[in-house]
Amino acid sequence: MxxxxxxxxxxxxxxxxxxxxxxxxxxxxxxxxxxxxxxxxxxxxxxPIIYSLYLSFFKWNMISPKKTFIGMNNYTALFQDPVFWQVTRNTLILAIFTVVCKLGIALGLAMQLNKKPKGQSVYRAIIFSPTFTTSVAVAMVWTWIFEPTYGLFRFFFKAFGMVSPDWIHNVNWSLPAVIIVLIWSGIGYDMVIFLAGLKNIPQEIYDAALVDGVTPLQNFLYITFPLLSPTTFFLTVTSFIGALKAFDIIAIMTDGGPMNSSNVYVLYLYQNAFQWFKTGFASALALILFILIMVITLAQNRLSKRWVHY
Structure with a gap:
């Protein structure tokens, strides 16, 4: 029993x-x-997360064997640091513009390629090529393109009777320059994921809508986008996290300058930890970044219930 x-x-x-x-x-x-x-x-x-939390309560230069306990002083200094707020603002601006523009362009390209134009495999390879190109190569090529004296953009602006700005060394143009490069380098991956999502939408749904006489705009708003919403949600979350962690291209192109106008969170963390040897301060930055990513991801998860249809 x-x-x-x-x-x-x-x-x-x-x-x-x-x-x-x-x-x-x-x-x-x-x-x-x-x-x-x-x-x-x-x-x-x-x-590493636990040890980083532990180090955030100490003053340590990563070289000396002695760590000095200072409690919450690193966090107090962090929130009183004007560069921290400037870097946070730059990071959020970069993330929002990069994600919105990148996903919009990638979706448009995927919808065009889904119509199976001639030479679509060539187009896919060309658009996807920046994805497997190293960040160092991408940053160096775009630094030359943005060069105002002999760069490629100079000839583009000259054709319209304008003078190319000094993208890399101008406080007003350095962040837009970085955003352009990040969008260009990430479109290929997003396009392939969108294309896979579009392939999974049954053609019968579009045929039935065609019989009912829907317009192309209605097709997109009421069929394509709702059925593609899980793919869009996945790319939104991963792209936002990737944009918040942007580092290598920015470090090579601008190194956060001029005057921190293009400095972002992870680059500022790297500078504190490995250039200025403020390990405790950098650990506090790392923990704040972890919390920021977690909060944004949870908020996206909560909001997804309103627009994602499985």
């Missing part, structure tokens, strides 16, 4: 049945297969 939980009633007591040899082998096999993943996650994800 047993209860719902599988316990066996013997000698007036409920006893849990012994695990069979096969069940024990399955348990050890599960532990053996999953343990390496949990160990790697612990070593390279969870432990």
């Amino acid at each position: 047993g209860n719902r939980e599988g316990n066996v009633f013997r000698n007036g007591k409920f006893r849990r049945p012994r695990m069979s040899r096969r069940a024990k082998k399955d348990v050890w096999a599960f532990i053996g297969f999953t343990a390496p993943n949990f160990i790697l996650l612990g070593l390279f994800i969870f432990w």
Whole structure:
């Protein structure tokens, strides 16, 4: 006789049945297969987060063996630092413009390629090529394109009777220059994901809508976009996180200058940790970035219930 939980009633007591040899082998096999993943996650994800939190309460230059406990002073200094607020503002502006423009252009290209034009494989390869190009190469090529004296943009502006601005060294143009490069380098990946999502929409739905006489705009608003919303949501979340962590292209092109006009969060964190050796301050920055990404991702998850249709 047993209860719902599988316990066996013997000698007036409920006893849990012994695990069979096969069940024990399955348990050890599960532990053996999953343990390496949990160990790697612990070593390279969870432990760095915990240790970074620990370091944020200390003053340390990463060289001296002695760490000086200063409590919440790093966080106080961080929120009183005007550069921190400027960098945060730059990062959010960069993230919003990059994500919106990149996803919009990628969706438009995917819809055109979904019509199967001639030479579509060539177009795909050309658009996708920046994705597998190294960030160093991308940054160096675009630095030359933006060069106001002999760069490619100079001839483009000259054709319209205008003078090309000094993109990299001007406080008003350095951040837009970085945004342009990030959009260009990320369109290919988003386009391929959108194209895969469009392929999964049944053609019968469009045929039925055509019989009802819907316009192309109605087709997009009431069929394509709702059915593509899970793909759009995935790309929105991943693109936003990627934009908040932007570093390499900006470090090579502008190094955050001039006057921190193009400086972003991760680059400022790197400067504090590895250039100025303010490890405790940099750890506090890292924790704030972690919280910022978590809050934005949770907010996107909550808002997705209003517009994402599975």
